[in-house]
Amino acid sequence: MSNYKHQTAPTQFVEAAGIRFAYRRFANRRFGAKIDIPLLFFMHFTGTMDHWDPALTDGFAQDREVILFNNAGVSSSSGEVPTSIEEMAQHAAAFIDALGVKKLDALGFSLGAFIAQQFTIDRPDLVRKLILVGTGPRSGEGMASLTPEAQEIFGAKYDPQDELWLRVFFTPSKLSQAAGRKYLERRGARKENRDPLPNEKVAPAQVAALQKWGAPTKDPYAYLKRITQPTLVVNGSNDVIIYTVNSFILQQNLPNAQLILYPDANHGSQYQYPKLFVEHVTLFLNA
Amino acid sequence: MSNYKHQTAPTQFVEAAGIRFAYRRFANRRFGAKIDIPLLFFMHFTGTMDHWDPALTDGFAQDREVILFNNAGVSSSSGEVPTSIEEMAQHAAAFIDALGVKKLDALGFSLGAFIAQQFTIDRPDLVRKLILVGTGPRSGEGMASLTPEAQEIFGAKYDPQDELWLRVFFTPSKLSQAAGRKYLERRGARKENRDPLPNEKVAPAQVAALQKWGAPTKDPYAYLKRITQPTLVVNGSNDVIIYTVNSFILQQNLPNAQLILYPDANHGSQYQYPKLFVEHVTLFLNA
Numbered sequence: 001m002s003n004y005k006h007q008t009a010p011t012q013f014v015e016a017a018g019i020r021f022a023y024r025r026f027a028n029r030r031f032g033a034k035i036d037i038p039l040l041f042f043m044h045f046t047g048t049m050d051h052w053d054p055a056l057t058d059g060f061a062q063d064r065e066v067i068l069f070n071n072a073g074v075s076s077s078s079g080e081v082p083t084s085i086e087e088m089a090q091h092a093a094a095f096i097d098a099l100g101v102k103k104l105d106a107l108g109f110s111l112g113a114f115i116a117q118q119f120t121i122d123r124p125d126l127v128r129k130l131i132l133v134g135t136g137p138r139s140g141e142g143m144a145s146l147t148p149e150a151q152e153i154f155g156a157k158y159d160p161q162d163e164l165w166l167r168v169f170f171t172p173s174k175l176s177q178a179a180g181r182k183y184l185e186r187r188g189a190r191k192e193n194r195d196p197l198p199n200e201k202v203a204p205a206q207v208a209a210l211q212k213w214g215a216p217t218k219d220p221y222a223y224l225k226r227i228t229q230p231t232l233v234v235n236g237s238n239d240v241i242i243y244t245v246n247s248f249i250l251q252q253n254l255p256n257a258q259l260i261l262y263p264d265a266n267h268g269s270q271y272q273y274p275k276l277f278v279e280h281v282t283l284f285l286n287a
Numbered sequence: 288m289s290n291y292k293h294q295t296a297p298t299q300f301v302e303a304a305g306i307r308f309a310y311r312r313f314a315n316r317r318f319g320a321k322i323d324i325p326l327l328f329f330m331h332f333t334g335t336m337d338h339w340d341p342a343l344t345d346g347f348a349q350d351r352e353v354i355l356f357n358n359a360g361v362s363s364s365s366g367e368v369p370t371s372i373e374e375m376a377q378h379a380a381a382f383i384d385a386l387g388v389k390k391l392d393a394l395g396f397s398l399g400a401f402i403a404q405q406f407t408i409d410r411p412d413l414v415r416k417l418i419l420v421g422t423g424p425r426s427g428e429g430m431a432s433l434t435p436e437a438q439e440i441f442g443a444k445y446d447p448q449d450e451l452w453l454r455v456f457f458t459p460s461k462l463s464q465a466a467g468r469k470y471l472e473r474r475g476a477r478k479e480n481r482d483p484l485p486n487e488k489v490a491p492a493q494v495a496a497l498q499k500w501g502a503p504t505k506d507p508y509a510y511l512k513r514i515t516q517p518t519l520v521v522n523g524s525n526d527v528i529i530y531t532v533n534s535f536i537l538q539q540n541l542p543n544a545q546l547i548l549y550p551d552a553n554h555g556s557q558y559q560y561p562k563l564f565v566e567h568v569t570l571f572l573n574a
Contacts (some may be wrong), residue, residue, distance in 0.1 A: 183304075230550075237538060237546075248535050251524060251548055259524075259548040261538055279570055287563065 003029050005061065006054035007190040009068075011076060016098035017091060022195070023069035023099075025048055028061045037128055038065040039105045039285070040096065042119070043111030044134075045210070046203050048075040048195035053271050054186050059278035064285070067104070069095055071115070074202055075195040081205035085111075086212045089118035096126060105285055107131040110242060110267065111206060114138075114213050121226050130231040131281055134239060134267045136214075136246025137221050137253065143214030146207070149240035162188075169268025171238055174256035175183065176264055176272055183271040221253040231257040232284045236265025258284065290316050292348065293341035294477040296355075298385075303385035306378060309363035310356035315348045324415055325352040326572070327383065327391045329399030329406070329543055331421075332497070333490050333507040335362040335482035337344060341473050342561035345414075350569060354391070356382055358402070361489055362482040367469040368492035372398075372500045376405035383413060392572055395528060396552065398493060401425075403499050408513050417518040418568055421526060421554045423501075423533025424508050424540065430501030433494070436524055436527035456555025458525055463559055470558040489563070518544040519571045521564065523552025545571065 004010070004026035011022050027033040039060050041052060049068040051127055057066050072091040073081035082088055092115060096104065106127050108116025113135030120127045136143055146154065150168075158164045162184055170180035229255050235247040244261065251259035262269040270277040291297070291313035298309050314320040326347050328339060336355040344353050359378040360368035369375055379402060383391065393414050395403025400422030407414045423430055434439065437455075445451045449471055457467035518541050522534040533546065538546035545565055549556040557564040 086390070173539075237544070245535075248532075251550075253533070254550075256550045257524070258550055259546065261546040263541075263543045263545055276570065276574065280567075283563065283566055 006052070006057045011193055011195070014095065014098045017094035019072045019077060019079040019091060021069055021095045021098070022049070023067060023095070025065065025067050026061055027065035033061060033063055033065065035065045037103055037105055038067050038101060039107055040067045040161060042092065042106065042108035042116045044110035044112050045071070045206050046198055048198060050190060050195045051187065053183055053274055054189060056278060057275065057276035060281070070195065073205070075198050076194070081202050082207050083208040085114045085118050085209050088115045088209065089122055092119050093123050093126070098286040102126070103128055105129045105131070107133065108135065110135055111210055114210065117227060120229060121223065124229070127189045127229050129285055130227065130229050131251060131284070132231060132235065133270050134235045134242060135250070136222060136242045137250050138213055139217045139220030140214060140242070140246035140249060142243045143246065144216060145211050145214065147243065148238060168241060169266055169271055171264055171266045173264050176266065183268070190234060197211070221249065224250065224253040225255060228255050233257055233259045234270060234280070234283060235261055236267065236269030236272070237261050238264050238265065239267045241267040291345045293339070298480055298482070301385045303381065304378060304381035306359045306364060306366040306381070308356055308382045308385070309336070310354060310382070312352065312354050313348055314352035318351055320348060320352065322352040323364065325354050325388060325391050327354045329379065329393065329395035329403045330357070331397035331399050332493050333485055335485060337477060337482045338474065340405060340470055340558050340561055341476060343557060346565035347568070350415070351572070357482065360492070362485050368489050370492050370495040372401045372405050372496050375402045375496065376409055379406050379503050380410050380413070389413070390415055392416045392418070395422065396420045397422055398497055401497065404514060404517060407516060408510065411516070413561065414516050416572055417514065417516050417538060418521065418571070419518060420521045421523070421529060422537070423529045424511060424537050425500055426502060426504045426507030427529070427533040427536060428534065429530045432498050432501065434527060434530065455528060456553055456558055458523070458551055458553045460551050463553065466559040489553050508536065511537065511540040512542060515542050519568060520544050520546045521557060521567070522548055523554065523556030523559070524548050524550050525552065526554045528554040537553070
């Protein structure tokens with residue numbers, strides 16, 4: 001592992017479970033990052049490795065190794081996107097086993113945090129600490145399908161298309177929108193070896209999976225008792241994609257969870273407050 | 288202002304509004320604390336200056352000046368405890384004006400955070416940032432009187448009496464109780480010039496005030512829109528004195544609030560995680 005950063009880390013590949021997984025792995029070794037427990041990122045709906053914010057990934061890479069990957073069927077990874085969170089978690093575990101990683105911290109965002117929850121339940125041996133961002137539990141409030149706000153936002157046209165994310169991740173306030181434009185700039189800074197956009201089969205399969213995850217069930221939060229790892233739940237005050245109350249529900253039902261909510265922030269609060277988010281997560285991981 | 292600490296800061300007095308207010312004021316100047324904006328502490332039900340945790344006060348005093356005080360009628364301060372939060376906030380403002388302080392950060396705990404809210408509304412010019420710990424809004428959930436849990440806990444006998452606070456501030460878990468005993472030790476470390484215990488008139492007057500604050504009203508959270516200062520709301524995951532959901536309600540209704548909830552913690556989560564709390568608050572104040 002050389003001294004790569006978000007913009008320079010090469011896309012590598014590893015085979016597992018019949019899938020050729022694309023991933024990137026980096027740490028700021030010059031700065032003295034410890035590389036014993038990497039931080040594994042689980043990406044959101046229709047996202048690729050290039051959708052992560054370098055302010056976060058390079059921020060964390062000051063202290064620890066960071067692993068980004070595309071799950072099966074997404075962008076530069078081969079295979080098909082399955083239609084359940086359980087299968088996505090199994091793919092992620094196959095990928096991690098193929099890398100030979102025995103212990104990690106997991107950071108999931110939105111759909112990626114559904115997968116991270118399931119991954120932690122399936123493979124508690126692998127996960128030391130868990131960070132759940134902009135997400136919710138199975139059968140959470142307003143999670144049976146896309147929220148009305150999400151349907152409107154994802155259904156609208158944008159020019160350029162990237163402006164979609166200003167509405168998904170940020171509030172309408174001036175400050176939040178300005179932070180959003182800075183996030184898009186940072187995200188676009190990697191010019192070479194970017195991931196291809198996901199194909200047209202990704203979104204429908206992921207929607208099917210998140211609808212199964214969100215469907216009403218009896219005693220839906222009982223499964224959270226099985227996640228005994230220290231967990232940090234983070235969201236914005238006004239998440240219209242996965243309602244903020246779901247972060248409170250997660251915290252109240254997980255055995256060992258801290259909750260942080262940021263003001264005037266929507267689904268992508270960690271991109272609005274990247275420095276503070278890295279500081280909060282680093283305090284949590286180093287405690 | 289010399290280089291005092293929690294245990295050595297002398298109790299001083301200042302006259303205002305016919306009250307002789309007792310207070311202590313200190314900062315670690317040797318360490319380089321900035322003294323332009325002090326941090327003013329608002330104490331909880333039946334507490335005196337000696338009920339603050341030195342791990343917090345000395346922790347903050349590394350970076351900034353700390354001001355503790357007893358409000359009117361409490362312990363070493365003269366006068367009578369009024370029966371409304373509004374009058375308590377007026378007393379606090381008279382005290383601060385008498386000190387000549389023009390700008391401060393305010394940290395209120397429980398009843399003290401009701402007063403800090405009212406103080407901020409009355410005197411927005413004085414308050415730069417606000418920290419609300421283990422508290423709730425007017426007419427919050429279960430706040431019309433003491434919760435059933437609080438009635439049981441405050442009504443029981445303890446030997447020594449200080450063990451009351453192990454149940455008020457900490458959960459029944461082994462880890463939380465062990466943290467509670469450490470808190471009581473730290474709190475007892477000041478041996479000289481301690482505050483006298485509050486007299487028998489304090490609790491009934493404060494109960495009357497908190498019942499008025501908690502009484503059901505129409506559109507009870509509208510007043511929170513008037514607190515535009517950056518605010519940090521902190522509580523434990525399982526506060527049985529002022530239910531944790533009230534911290535979420537505060538965050539959701541304040542215009543500019545961050546929320547932090549700590550795991551396996553009751554009303555005194557800041558005493559269970561003193562180091563992390565000081566780090567979180569310091570990040571908030573220095574942002």
